[in-house]
Amino acid sequence: MQERMKIGIIGCGTISGAYFGGAQKTDVLEIKSCADIRMEAAQSVAEKYGCQAASVDELLADEEIELVVNLTIPKAHAEVGLATLEAGKHTYSEKPFSVDIESGQNLLKKAAEKGLRVGCAPDTFLGAGIQTSRKALDEGAIGRPIAGTAFMCGHGHESWHPSPAFYYDVGGGPMLDMGPYYITALVNILGPVKRVAGITTKAFEERIATSDAASGQRIPVKTTTHLTGAIEFANGAIITMIMSFDMWRHSLPCIELYGETGSMQVPDPNGFGGSVRVSAARDGWSDVPLAFPKNARMIGVIDMVRAIQSARPHRVSGALAYHVLEVMLAFDKSSQSGQHAEIESTVERPAPLPPGLEEWEIE
Numbered sequence: 001m002q003e004r005m006k007i008g009i010i011g012c013g014t015i016s017g018a019y020f021g022g023a024q025k026t027d028v029l030e031i032k033s034c035a036d037i038r039m040e041a042a043q044s045v046a047e048k049y050g051c052q053a054a055s056v057d058e059l060l061a062d063e064e065i066e067l068v069v070n071l072t073i074p075k076a077h078a079e080v081g082l083a084t085l086e087a088g089k090h091t092y093s094e095k096p097f098s099v100d101i102e103s104g105q106n107l108l109k110k111a112a113e114k115g116l117r118v119g120c121a122p123d124t125f126l127g128a129g130i131q132t133s134r135k136a137l138d139e140g141a142i143g144r145p146i147a148g149t150a151f152m153c154g155h156g157h158e159s160w161h162p163s164p165a166f167y168y169d170v171g172g173g174p175m176l177d178m179g180p181y182y183i184t185a186l187v188n189i190l191g192p193v194k195r196v197a198g199i200t201t202k203a204f205e206e207r208i209a210t211s212d213a214a215s216g217q218r219i220p221v222k223t224t225t226h227l228t229g230a231i232e233f234a235n236g237a238i239i240t241m242i243m244s245f246d247m248w249r250h251s252l253p254c255i256e257l258y259g260e261t262g263s264m265q266v267p268d269p270n271g272f273g274g275s276v277r278v279s280a281a282r283d284g285w286s287d288v289p290l291a292f293p294k295n296a297r298m299i300g301v302i303d304m305v306r307a308i309q310s311a312r313p314h315r316v317s318g319a320l321a322y323h324v325l326e327v328m329l330a331f332d333k334s335s336q337s338g339q340h341a342e343i344e345s346t347v348e349r350p351a352p353l354p355p356g357l358e359e360w361e362i363e
């Protein structure tokens with residue numbers, strides 16, 4: 001039995017509770033301390049979950065901490081990740097990996113230089129829904145994948161999030177916010193992306209928050225908020241995508257895949273469960289039983305810790321997140337240039353989970 005790896009959390013906002021919750025389910029790691037630029041946020045989270053509150057510098061200087069989970073806002077991901085690597089610690093960040101190509105490359109380069117690991121959410125593709133979808137596809141449930149659709153449409157997060165400004169800042173928008181779930185799930189199922197054709201726009205120059213904590217806050221929109229286009233995968237499959245914060249109501253499915261011999265409904269990739277359904281040719285939909293434990297956020301960090309301990313590649317990797325980042329940024333790039341955007345990076349599909357795992361167990 002390995003000793004629990006001591007980890008730190010930087011960024012004690014809305015999503016941090018999910019990570020503290022996940023940490024309580026495993027004996028692979030323990031959260032030693034948490035930090036935030038708002039010391040009061042670190043103190044209140046530390047008190048709630050029973051760990052130490054620290055400044056960011058104190059946490060990074062703590063020699064016992066081997067890995068830092070970065071739950072700051074998107075614009076700060078690369079800076080906090082680089083500081084973590086400089087301090088000699090592995091880094092795992094919330095999505096997106098970074099907000100531009102250069103800082104994403106810097107993170108990968110620094111990690112390689114230092115011989116450290118870099119990982120990045122989402123880890124939802126390790127959940128039962130997406131693992132089962134991939135298994136069904138690999139076992140030939142719909143034959144050779146030909147096409148598909150991926151839709152995430154809504155009206156943004158200012159109705160509920162206590163500090164929603166980052167969703168409309170550089171590094172926000174529906175693509176960098178929700179695209180990681182969709183594109184990571186698709187890369188996990190279909191493999192790497194070859195090129196993207198996009199048309200993107202924004203419908204509103206300003207948003208007005210209506211959430212309790214931010215009610216009335218005027219938020220300038222500095223990112224595109226309605227992105228449409230097509231992704232061509234290296235295996236030839238073509239996925240039609242809409243990611244929008246400009247639509248009030250719709251009836252579009254999350255992800256569907258259309259293959260040579262049948263079709264598949266893939267569950268919401270921003271969740272860990274859901275139902276997978278397959279139709280052979282025109283037969284009609286039937287459920288595919290979920291073949292893996294559901295799990296929840298933090299399972300990606302647990303995978304990374306287990307991978308470090310057993311010297312194997314981790315599944316929720318920086319290379320995967322960087323490839324996904326390049327694909328997401330390609331929608332605006334293609335829209336601005338009026339041409340397809342070729343994707344320069346590539347990545348192998350992460351290893352599938354083996355059968356027979358218990359909840360929160362990973363090998």
Ligand SMILES: NC(=O)c1ccc[n+]([C@@H]2O[C@H](COP(=O)([O-])OP(=O)(O)OC[C@H]3O[C@@H](n4cnc5c(N)ncnc54)[C@H](O)[C@@H]3O)[C@@H](O)[C@H]2O)c1
Nearest residue numbers: 011012013014015036037038071072073074076094095163
């Ligand atoms: N809220 C959600 O439902 C949700 C779900 C999944 C993923 N995420 C992702 O998690 C990340 C955080 O989202 P959130 O909703 O918790 O945001 P939040 O604004 O509630 O919390 C972010 C925290 O990071 C701190 N912070 C910002 N810059 C920092 C820095 N340089 N150093 C230290 N602390 C810093 C802020 O003070 C704040 O406490 C984002 O990348 C988001 O995309 C959020």
